[in-house]
Amino acid sequence: MIDKIVLPNILFLDIETVPQSEFFNELPEDAQQLFADKTQYQRKDDLTPEEFYDRAGIWAEFGKIICISVGYFTIKNAERQFRTKSIIGEEKQLLEEFNDLVKTHFSNPAFVFCGHNIKEFDIPYMCRRMLINGINIPEKLQLFGRKPWEIPHLDTLELWKFGDYKHYTSLKLLTHVLNIPSPKEDIDGSEVRNVYYNEKNIERIAKYCERDVVAVAQIFLRMRNETILNESEIFSVNE
Structure with a gap:
């Protein structure tokens, strides 16, 4: 019954990830072997672990988060707005900032997270990277012992x-x-690594990530048979 959920109680989110190091040979030798072992079933016979390393960002054990974008609705006098914000910087710093955001504004049991493939990618990835960085996982992300209907995540x-x-x-x-207008106006996921390491343009990645957050919100509105957002209703806090 997604039509019963109050829109301002939803935090829409998306993350962008890249390999931990720019090049495979920058990894310690034991990490190189572990990556080879991890990916041996995904690699084609003619692909070496080094050639496959471009895709390392999809695994939390070999990747890192470079951007977390969020979005939320505000409704005042029957007028709605959708605001987006991106958290960028060193991984531990951005994860701590995201934790602070959740604890300060979205810890109430009524609040839920929403994303596309969030249950299999974004949420598990963030939890794993938090543990690796020595950060306490907020209660909203902890799923152990919860029944499926108690999980505060919409996918x-x-x-x-x-x-x-x-x-x-x-x-x-x-x-x-x-x-719904396509969010892929500039780059797609396959180009994030290049934009991060070669162009060193994290702002471009953040805008791309925010567009995905808007797209998820639009999909959610369509699933409720509500009118989608127009450009005048969308604001970026970063701008």
Whole structure:
């Protein structure tokens, strides 16, 4: 019953990740071997671990978070606004800042998180990186011992599956079929590593991440059969 959820009680979020080091040979020898072991079933026979290392950012053991973007609705006098904010910087710093945001503004039991594939990627990735960085995981992200209906996370990928657990739909495809403006106006996920390490343009990545957050919010509105946001209703706190 997603139509019963109060919009300002939802924190929409998305993360961007990259390999921990720019180059494979910068990893310690034991880490190189562990990466080779971890990826041996994903790699084709003609791909070495070094050639496959571009994709290391998808694993929390070999990647790191470089941006967390969030978005939230405000409604005043029946007028709604959607505000986005990006947290960037060193990984431990941005994770601590995100924790502070959650504890200060979104710790109430009524609040929930929402993202696309958030249950299988964003949330587990953040929890693992918090542990690696020695950061206490906020209660909102702790799922141990909770029943499925007690988990305060909404996943637009899961909602779109309608119980079909074999089905995967990308964010880009879902915006297309729901007639939502595509969030992929500049770069896509495959280019984030290059923009981060070669262009050193974290601001460009943050804007890309925020567009994904807006796209998730738009999908959620369409799933409630509500009018999607127009440009005049969307604001970036970073600008």
